[in-house]
Amino acid sequence: MTDAKVTSIDVARLAGVSQSAVSRVFSGASASKSTIAKVRAAAAQLGYRPNSLARAMITGKSRIIGLVVAYLDNQFYPAAIERLGAALQERGYHILLMMAENSAEGVEQVIQDLMAYQVDGIITASVAMTSDLTERCAALGIPVVMFNRGQDGSGFSAITSANREGGAKVAEFLLAGAHQRIAHIAGWQGSSTGRDRTEGFVARLAEAGVTPVATIDGMYARDAAAEAARTIMAQDARPDAIFVGNDHMAFAVMDVLRGELGLSVPGDVSVVGYDDVPMAAWPAYDLTTLRQPINRMVEATVDTVLGQIEDPDRLPEKIEIAGPLIVRGSARIPEGWTR
Template sequence: MANEKVTSVDVAKRAGVSQSAVSRVFTPGASASKETTAKVRKAAAELGYRPNVLARSLITGRSRIIGLVVAYLDNYFYPEVVERLSVALQQKGYHVLVFMASPTVGDVESVLQEILDYQVDGLVLASVSMSSVLAGECQALGIPVVLFNRDQDDARLSSVTTDNRAGGRAVAEHLIDIGCERIAYIAGWEGASTQRDRELGLRDGLEAAGRTLYARGVGNFEHPQAQEAARRMFDRSDPPDAVFVCNDHMAFAVMDVLRFELGLRIPDDVAVAGFDDVPPSAWPAYGLTSFRQRINRMVSETVTTLMDRIEGGGTEPRRIEIDGALVVRGSTRKTGG
């Protein structure tokens, strides 16, 4: 009958091969000759056969699904991360399920059970935190976890980050080099390691030059809160002449307030620097000086770490910090400019 379900046995008969050969052709990473692959795929196309991935996972005990937990998708950095991680993992024969976590609380409590219901083979947490209890539960279930663009003090967890502290220091040194005297900072969410380390780096650079932070606000990685932080910071008779904003997403909000609400000129009245170097940073509308995160290297290290745990049997956690680079654009000025 036309509506009867086609099985791998039917494909094997049509192709003149064994059922195990059909299974190898449709199993990522399995070995099959070009001739066998061609015959099996031709027979499958003629019969309208599609492998049952869920049924295979019951047999192998592997779902070949990676859970990707993200927040802040309105930040240009993360859609790019999701795309590149998804492509890289698909090339390894894995499928990606994306879960959203709270952007303010920044944890995975609310989505953990849903994630575990899918029996994922691994987890990537992009800028969200995991409690020690949840980390222990994942470890007990044998689920590898890699933190992406976030670190935390749990020796069981692997992490891949930019050297955020070095990035913050590079921004400080640049602002001092171009002659800025009153250097301010707008922080992200206080519970994030990225926020902590970028601010520490900024303060390191200021201290090395005998300076202190002139003013500080908090934007919590949110566009409206960054706008309000800028309004408060510059509502004074002696406003900062430079502001480092913890990420580009907030920096764009700050620049819009400075230019269009307060009538300040960038960089003549105030220099602005961000962090991430997302694509709009290079747009003429912003021309934002920003510390670049090397997404391709971060994604590659994340996938390598996951695959080592899932397929290679590795057990040791890895803490990987990747060098970035300061990209200077028109939002900061040269001395005397």
């Protein structure tokens, strides 16, 4: 007997109690055994479920988290969304998903929309925010957590992997492999993750007295990375190793090296990526890469945003989680290292 719209008043009438009694039963406030039983029975009979929007109006808590995401080509983000969604659902929250091109106006518009829906918190994945916008969110008491992207200033929380350290680990690995001419196709230098990985990488090389033979910004895009690979391999000092700023670009680079240039990986060139997306383990690429510990990053993100919702005085935090280098077959394996 599912009727068009069932409200708590209908349930109250059928159960012979007041509307507030129904509300108390469903919001977990105290009520007598008999009332609970009557209400539950009536609700079941009518197929009643409390209206979340009305509930949100009155409590000021929508239990909705806004998730802003730029593009989903890079397999890392679908994987992250999948886990974020599951983790939030488990804790009684829901996701309002927004696509935003990574421009100031685009993000502005999207955040405005989210605020209009009274989201309790916002998670941005691979999207930068103007500090103006972040201040407005802070003024409204809406916590913002940036996933896989950091930002200077202290208005917001950010969860990333330990990108400098990660870049350094890759440098160490390539140095240990006795590579002579090391190149770098960088993650987008407009993003903190891209810059940090590059910095850590270059700094550790410098400690060993090595300078990259080339560094090109791959913009986190397949075609830019492919083009960068062509450019790099066309130059005089042809590299024997390339560190690519993420796996998504690394696949494009390997496609160019093997497909277009007929080179062997790692015979002629070693390739190392960053992320360890599922595809990196597939035999077709078998990519050596620095793993971003996605599960722990997601946990930290959820903990941070929900923690800040529950305790508004909590300060924003920037969390970096270190990940291991996953040694596979796309780069020469130094003596003493194992897969």
